[in-house]
Amino acid sequence: xxxxxxxxxxxxxxxxxxxxxxxxxxxxxxxxxxxxxxxxxxxxxxxxxxxxxxxxxxxxxxxxxxxxxxxxxxxxxxxxxxxxxxxxxxxxxxxxxxxxxxxxxxxxxxxxxxxxxxxxxxxxxxxxxxxxxxxxxxxxxxxxxxxxxxxxxxxxxxxxxxxxxxxxxxxxxxxxxxxxxxxxxxxxxx
Numbered sequence: 001x002x003x004x005x006x007x008x009x010x011x012x013x014x015x016x017x018x019x020x021x022x023x024x025x026x027x028x029x030x031x032x033x034x035x036x037x038x039x040x041x042x043x044x045x046x047x048x049x050x051x052x053x054x055x056x057x058x059x060x061x062x063x064x065x066x067x068x069x070x071x072x073x074x075x076x077x078x079x080x081x082x083x084x085x086x087x088x089x090x091x092x093x094x095x096x097x098x099x100x101x102x103x104x105x106x107x108x109x110x111x112x113x114x115x116x117x118x119x120x121x122x123x124x125x126x127x128x129x130x131x132x133x134x135x136x137x138x139x140x141x142x143x144x145x146x147x148x149x150x151x152x153x154x155x156x157x158x159x160x161x162x163x164x165x166x167x168x169x170x171x172x173x174x175x176x177x178x179x180x181x182x183x184x185x186x187x188x189x190x
Contacts (some may be wrong), residue, residue, distance in 0.1 A: 019145060062104035066184035068092045073172055074185070076120055080169040085127040085161050089122045090169075110178045114176050123168040125163035133157050 069092055074089040093113065096102050102110055137150040175181055 007045065009020065032062045057146050058104050060178060061101065065092070065096050065101060065182065066109060066180075068107065069096070070176075070181055070185040073116060073175065075180075077172050080123075083162070083165065085130055085158065087124050087127055090120055090124075091119055093117045106180070109184070112175055112178065112181075116172055119168045119171050123161075126157070126164045130154065130157045130161045150158065 072089055072092050077088045079088060094107075105113070133150065133172040137147065137154055138149065140146065176185075
């Protein structure tokens with residue numbers, strides 16, 4: 001008999017504990033769920049706003065770079081149109097390459113710019129080569145034969161460099177007619 005009373009008592013205690021647990025859940029669950037949903041929503045909105053602001057900042061940075069690069073290329077077109085050997089600026093391009101900001105550009109402009117700046121680097125190389133040979137002719141031309149030989153080399157190098165100028169000018173002019181180039185050159189920074 002005593003065992004049955006203990007089992008009944010144990011059962012009543014278990015039932016009482018379950019009732020208290022359900023009562024606690026009934027009163028605490030709505031506020032706990034509200035807190036969880038509220039904080040989760042706040043975190044989600046915070047991440048979304050951060051992502052949106054970062055995307056907007058990256059887009060503005062890319063547009064600013066493209067505007068600057070189109071200006072740099074337009075200046076190169078102006079210099080090359082003079083049909084003289086001159087060094088072309090590629091500072092902004094090097095800045096974009098070294099900072100990793102090229103990843104911000106869409107594929108087509110990035111590839112077009114890569115090709116254009118490669119042509120500009122080749123043009124710069126040829127201009128430097130011709131300039132160096134000209135300086136060498138001035139510095140080392142101590143005999144008429146040596147002067148003639150260096151001058152001939154300088155003329156050949158200059159002719160090759162001028163061909164590179166023509167080629168680079170043509171490719172940059174074609175680039176400046178592309179739709180993305182025109183759009184980027186019209187960009188106004190906010």
